[in-house]
Amino acid sequence: MIPHTITADLVKKYTDIRQYSEKICAPLEIEDYVVQPIVDVSPPKWHLGHTTWFFETFILIPNFPDYKVFDAQYNFVFNSYYETIGTRVIRTDRGNLSRPSVSDIYRYRKYVDQQMEIFLQSEFMTETVESLLELGLNHEQQHQELLITDIKYILGHNPLFPAYINDGKTEKHNFEDRKMIEFSEGIYEIGFMDNGFCFDNELGRHKVYLNDFEIASQLVTNKEYLEFMEDGGYQNFKYWHAEGWDWVKQNAAKSPLYWHMIDGKWMNYTLNGLQEVDLHAAACHINFYEASAFASWKGMRLPTEEEWEAASEHFEWGSRWEWTNSAYLPYPGFKKEAGAVGEYNGKFMVNQMVLRGASEATPNGHSRNTYRNFFQTNLKWQFTGIRLAQ
Ligand SMILES: [Fe+2]
Numbered sequence: 001m002i003p004h005t006i007t008a009d010l011v012k013k014y015t016d017i018r019q020y021s022e023k024i025c026a027p028l029e030i031e032d033y034v035v036q037p038i039v040d041v042s043p044p045k046w047h048l049g050h051t052t053w054f055f056e057t058f059i060l061i062p063n064f065p066d067y068k069v070f071d072a073q074y075n076f077v078f079n080s081y082y083e084t085i086g087t088r089v090i091r092t093d094r095g096n097l098s099r100p101s102v103s104d105i106y107r108y109r110k111y112v113d114q115q116m117e118i119f120l121q122s123e124f125m126t127e128t129v130e131s132l133l134e135l136g137l138n139h140e141q142q143h144q145e146l147l148i149t150d151i152k153y154i155l156g157h158n159p160l161f162p163a164y165i166n167d168g169k170t171e172k173h174n175f176e177d178r179k180m181i182e183f184s185e186g187i188y189e190i191g192f193m194d195n196g197f198c199f200d201n202e203l204g205r206h207k208v209y210l211n212d213f214e215i216a217s218q219l220v221t222n223k224e225y226l227e228f229m230e231d232g233g234y235q236n237f238k239y240w241h242a243e244g245w246d247w248v249k250q251n252a253a254k255s256p257l258y259w260h261m262i263d264g265k266w267m268n269y270t271l272n273g274l275q276e277v278d279l280h281a282a283a284c285h286i287n288f289y290e291a292s293a294f295a296s297w298k299g300m301r302l303p304t305e306e307e308w309e310a311a312s313e314h315f316e317w318g319s320r321w322e323w324t325n326s327a328y329l330p331y332p333g334f335k336k337e338a339g340a341v342g343e344y345n346g347k348f349m350v351n352q353m354v355l356r357g358a359s360e361a362t363p364n365g366h367s368r369n370t371y372r373n374f375f376q377t378n379l380k381w382q383f384t385g386i387r388l389a390q
Contacts, residue, residue, distance in 0.1 A: 002125055010133065011120050017137050018113055020363065021048060022106075024147045027164055033102045036095020037157050040381060041150045046078070046094045049105045051140045052112045053078035057085060058341065059136060060112065063129050064119045070111050074100070084340035134197045135341060141366040145382075148271075148361040153381050156258050156269040163273035178218035180390070181314050185212045188310040191331055192370040201345040202370045204331035208306045213389055215303050215311045219282035219320055220294065220386040222256075226266065226279065228294050229255060239296040244289030247378050257285035257380045282320050282385045288353045288377035291323040291386045301325060303389035305372065308356040312369040318362070320385030321355040321373055328352040328374035352376055359383035 002010075025033070025044055033045040042050075053074060060067045077097065079088035089097070100108070119125060120133075155162050191205030192198040234254045237245045247253065255261075258269040259277065266277040286294070295301050303311070305326035328349055336342035352374040358367035361383050375382060 002127060002130060004121075007121050007125060010125075010130070011117055013137065014116060014120065014133070015113070017140050017363075018109070021051060021140060021144055021147065022109070024144055024151070028151065030102055032151070032154060034095065034098065035154055036092075037154060038381075039092050040379060041153045042091075042146070043095050043097075044147055044151060044154075045100075045102050045105050046097075047143045047147050047150070049074065049100065049108060050078045050080055051136075051143050052105075052109045054139055055116055055136050056112050058132055059129060060115055060119060063124050063126075064115070064122070065124070067115060067119075070108050071100070074108065082340045082343050084343060132341070135344070138197060138199070138366065139344075141363045144363045145359070145361045145366075149382050152258075152269075152271060161269055161274045164271040166272060168272065178216055180214040180388075181217055181311060182214050183210065183212065183307070183311055185210060188306065190306050190309050190370075192368075194368075198368070198370060199345055199372070200337060201331070201334070201349075201372050204333040206332050208310075210307060210310060213303070213307050213311075215307060215315070216388040217315045218387075219322070220388065221279065222268075222277050222281050222283050223279035225256065225283040225286070225294065225386075226277070228297050231297070233293060233297050239293040241289060241292060243377065244293060247287075247289050253290075256283060256290070284320055284383055284385055285380045286323070286384050286386060287380040288323050288375075290380070291384070292325070294386055295388055298388060300388040300390045303387060305354045305356055307389060308387070309369055312356070315387075317357040317369075317387075318367060319360050320357065320383055321359050322357045322385060322387045324354045324356055326354045328354050328372070348374065355382075355384060 025048065028044060033048075034043050036043050036046075056070065057075065057079075061069065075085065076087065077089055077100065079085050080091075081088075151164055155164055186209070187207050188210055189205055190208050192202035193205050233239060234248055240248060255266070256268075260267045260269070260274070267274050268277045283294075291302055302323055302325040305324040308322065308324055330346065330349055334346065336346040337344075353376075355373040355375060356369075356371070358371065359382065375384075
């Protein structure tokens with residue numbers, strides 16, 4: 001059993017993180033909770049249910065003998081991709097579920113939270129469960145970022161362009177004096193080393209040999225990205241991978257996501273509603289194809305994830321997920337954990353690219369320079385940007 005002072009901290013941490021998910025959803029109207037405009041964007045109510053299901057399925061059911069399942073049918077609705085746990089609603093159908101209702105899901109959250117608070121202070125709370133709890137909390141934080149990006153997509157693809165918030169927030173601009181930081185060839189160590197939490201894909205600290213490289217101190221701005229657009233970047237195949245060029249043609253791509261040419265001006269949908277594109281802000285909602293094409297147009301390239309990590313203490317990061325030129329692959333010695341949680345990361349290590357850093361949508365306390373995010377090359381609904389290297 002874990003000492004009382006630690007369980008009190010865990011209860012507070014659990015409560016704070018769980019409440020933040022609901023705070024993100026507080027500005028929503030009921031209708032906003034339900035829709036799924038594209039396969040990658042899940043309905044907000046599904047995120048709220050799925051994160052709750054995670055604690056119920058991986059902590060309460062196997063470890064709390066007196067626990068009574070809230071609703072046995074929810075396993076089918078809120079299981080995301082865990083084959084070990086059984087069949088589930090197909091991903092494209094998440095937005096077709098009018099039930100369970102939003103209020104049912106909030107009742108589900110309340111029930112599981114009450115049971116978790118009792119459990120965390122019970123004799124059944126062991127150190128083994130503590131690592132599952134950490135995973136559950138970090139999982140909820142990942143979904144908090146997805147809630148923000150999915151809400152932005154839902155509202156930003158509504159013809160009324162409703163604002164999510166009206167906080168008048170303006171970005172911090174510090175992108176004027178970009179320089180290239182030089183690193184010498186040699187052996188660098190990559191991977192998680194500290195005592196705190198990390199995902200399994202960061203483990204296996206290992207040495208890599210890097211050639212001389214230079215990496216930009218700042219991200220690419222909207223002004224530079226607009227220069228690429230105006231210089232025919234989207235019209236010239238020579239900057240693009242073959243797959244990227246196919247994507248440009250099939251989608252008639254011509255700008256970052258959320259940009260709209262209105263009355264001769266580029267406008268940008270932000271969480272504060274439609275605004276003129278801020279030329280000094282870091283370019284955002286760019287996919288891997290676009291990031292690579294931009295770098296090629298500049299006569300440069302994207303950094304590898306190893307270069308990014310080795311250099312990360314020498315530049316500011318955290319406003320955009322930064323595309324790297326590294327495929328998402330296991331580190332040397334990577335082992336899938338036993339059981340369902342072994343499905344968390346390892347099975348996605350094919351056909352995706354690594355992103356490093358964090359974004360303005362990442363919850364506080366959920367970033368570190370060894371964190372490996374990953375997405376498919378065509379996706380641009382995350383807060384993704386570009387850092388150049390050569
Ligand atoms: Fe999940």
